[in-house]
Amino acid sequence: MTGALFVYGTLMSEAVMRSLTGRGFPRRRATLLGYGCGVSDAGYPFITPRTGGHVEGLLVEGLDAESLRRLDRYEDEGRLYLRRSVEVLADGGRIACDTYVGNLAVLRPVATAG
Template identity: 40%
Template sequence: MAENLFVYGSLQSPAVLKVLLGRNPRQRRAILNGYSRFRVPGRTYPGINEDVNGTVDGSLLSELTVSETVLLDAFEGEEYVKRKVEVFEEEYRDERVVAKKKEEHEEKLSKLAEAYVFRNVVTAREDWSLEEFERFHLEGFLKLCEEFVEEEGQKARDQLRWAKGQENSTGGDGE
């Protein structure tokens, strides 16, 4: 299994995850401090950049397989870089809850995760919301996801055929 993945945009949508992964992984509400979310200019999806005063609501995906993580990395593409971040499950938004948990010496309050951070710094920022995305853009976005999965599946099948061809040309023993 791969590490936790903090998602804050279209990957929060169960419909998007179902098309991309063929299932809905475990998902919990989470908060990322020190970043802010914005609509990527000219796109229907968001990015995040570092922002000392920022807070991003999102979801923590867990129990992803390595192949699912590789597929999501390819889906996010070159616009994003994956970074290790520290996130808090949503129940810890209330400082009183955090103080009580610390007093009780309960489990660690934060979780390590990876997040896709937008490579370019965007200064003119337009807000992005999951509700608006799902209302106005989800249907078209799901079609793009389906095309992506088909294309990635074809690449995987081509690589498998190539590997089998290599195996056959070397006698199957790798020598």
């Protein structure tokens, strides 16, 4: 089974993805509507739902279960970030995927945009 993940911030770096997963994956530009970006007081980028907002990022495809587990650990999924199902725009179409949404119960925003 393979999955797709919309990434923004640090995970947009192919070098970071390779260091975390041990391999590269197909990627393409994508836009997530209805979300905006923020930065926490610790300097972590995050996204949260925002009416009228949009986030530019990359759609990473072909992720295997082990790679997703490694990314979940890196993102501290379930605490700092919550992996959620979303739909992005890429190459003129809508594509279902997951993304990491900031957990505002833990992250303290200092700046927002988008």
